[in-house]
Amino acid sequence: MTGLLATVGGVFTSVDQDYLSQARQMQALSLAVHIPLVCFGIAFPAMVLYCEWRYLRTGDALFRTLARRWSKIMLALFAVGVVTGTILSFEFGLLWPAFMANFANVFGLGFTLEGFSFFIEAIFIGIYVYGWDRLPPRAHFLSGIPIAIAGVTGSLFVISVNGWMNHPGGFTLQEGRAVNEHPWSALFGNSFFWHEFVHMYFAGYIVAGFLVAGAYAWAFLRGRWGRYERTALTVALSAAAIAAPLQVVIGDWAAREVASAQPTKLAALEGLGQTTRGAPEHLLGWYNGHDVVYGIEIPRLLSLLAFHDPNATVQGLNAVPIADQPPVNVVRFSFQTMVGIGTLLALLGVVYLYVRLRHRRLPNSTWFYRAVMLAGPLSVTALWAGWITTEVGRQPWIVYHVMRTTDAVTEARGIPVGYGTLIVVYLALAGGVAWLLRRFSRAPLEVDRHG
């Protein structure tokens, strides 16, 4: 198949790029910066609207204050998400022009649709946040609903493209480029895409919920524990605590999809060298090119997880040449990080829900609130680890089994300069956002209570 790729209609030829790995790191950095903001795009509008809805129902001004304060953070994070998302769309062309030139006609539709979601989000977030006090209460609440819907559809359309890259279809390959494409069925008739979307949707609530709750857990530990803080923590933590245990079930579904569509990725997740019947799973350890060493072996677990059958045969890495295998230890380590953190978060969620629903109160233990503070950064780590698992696990392919990443990269020079610049700019951005959130948290409640 690579023979065909050498001549892309004689236009986009196979490339000699010295800095492929820097290009990949640059893309990874940009995604890592953007993805936590996507979580807020998915989950935060719904949380803000829930608070405002409670205000409309009860007339309790506390919920209005809460929704108002959160909506300011929502707008600031959206603005940062807008620019980091723009950078991603620039980088598709800057770093991977051959991928775009040859395949964007198949998956571009997803981004076109996402563009409209983005429009709706941007328009109504302006109306909503600037419309406090200015619009009648119900009209204001209604103006927030499109934000919540567009936040979800936007991520749906983008993930449909990722689903296509992992499980491509809906086109014919001719001289290395896609022809006779059918974009609707390629994107939305793709069985691989739905689990990715649902998994990310739940992740959105876990990340946004735990991060927001963490801020109020910190307030608890610092002795600020008024009705405002309790309410804010309850709303945010309830969202995360419900999503975290359910994510285990969704993750199980995702693993089975990977097992059937991308057996090589599954083998890399575990570090399974040889095709094995009743394959075991190793916790920790290191893949040495043949086996996992220094790990804790759990017999038959991989077969059970991947196929729900302890005796199922799992395809090993040896089924494909070394050149077609992803970097196993990176994938494996990321996967274990995601699963490990995800399990801890699910446990924390269950503890919270038990106390909250059984005893109708919030937990009392200082340790619980310390754990909630920690859960925010941990959930972001799990999010990154999950995306590394699926994206590095896809390597060496940019379009799975169709186009190699090495054939997609730009021929332009200067990637290290761009990468270095982006690191500096993003560090400054992170500093700016941290400073901003700190200032938000210190603004007195009265500012939002009146006016």
Add this chain to the structure above:
Amino acid sequence: MAEIPMAFILAGLAAYTVLAGADFGAGLWTLLAGGGPASRVAVRDHARHAMGPVWEANHVWLIFVLVVCWTAYPVVFGSIMSTLAIPVFLAAVGIILRGASYALRGQLDTSRAQHPIENLFALSSILTPFALGTVVGGIASGRVPVGNAAGDPVTSWLNPTSVVIGALAVATGGYLAAVYLAADAHRLGERTLELDFRARALVSGLCAGALALAALVVVRSDAPALFHGLTSDGGIAAVGVSVAAGLMTLFLVWRRHFGPARASAALAVAAIVAGWALAQRPRVLPGLTIDQAAASRPTLLATIIAVACGAIVLVPSLLLLFRLVLRGRLDPADTPSATILPPRTPRKEQNHLLAAFAAATFLIGVGMTVIANSGWVLALGIICLFACAISTFGLAAADPSQQTESRIHG
């Protein structure tokens, strides 16, 4: 059919130039604040407040242009982005800095740390339109050959046409911003600010006009093919419309008819985009016509359907936003005009039913999701899990305020 997505791209480009261009211009004026009748601080505050609610929506036009370009004309997109990587990257850096400084300053009117952020914002507001202008110049002067980084990485955008179009992009942004901000000041009844921005609009309008003429001279020697296109058939008509609308705007601004001036200023700038397209037609890149560049029929059709359906949602939303903004409904208020609801006694909630529903959907959802490998059973299982999540949230988040004071702090 191959030309319809290009029409979308050009419409998006015109909208981006007119709307986001004015936002860039507002940034320019924060740098050049002071010197007029209004104080430095007043000019800056006015520029900031005017773009508050619309900035993000205006920016999205750029995304729209990019996504339609790569969907319908993927080879064109790959060629442009790889050859013109440097100015595109500079524009990207400018966009990050602008968005970040916007997020930072927009919320913090009283901060002392605002000054450096203000300058960062202003500088990035110049860098981004200039860099994007050089990109347009590189494409228009035929310096982007088809292929992966096939053109010269430097002279493709550092050339007379690119530089003059970059400067023109900055100037037209300033001009549009001054007209819009004068109109906003007029609406708010800020007489000093209105006069200040009126003067700015007149001066920058003349500058932009002079630059546009200079651009024609430069293009004549640097890109004869483009010049030929601009001076014949549709090209000359569009240039004529732009000149007429530009002069009209100057007159309207001078007579303080700011409402119509908004429209004619936008027309003057949009006509330049149209003129460029007509001048280059049907060639997109050297040796590549629009028919050759276009994706195949199903993709073009899908793009057209997507944009048409999107427009059904987008156009009313945009009209709503602009109507609210132009009527001052989103201006910062001294006194809240909206009513505050009176407190009500909460109703007793049917928690047991909800709890039973949550438990049932949990069991069914987990069961179906774990057993099924695909198909409707799986889909139903996932839906049950969503239902479980929502109902459990209803239970867990309900009335947290009414719980007993479990603990004051320890």
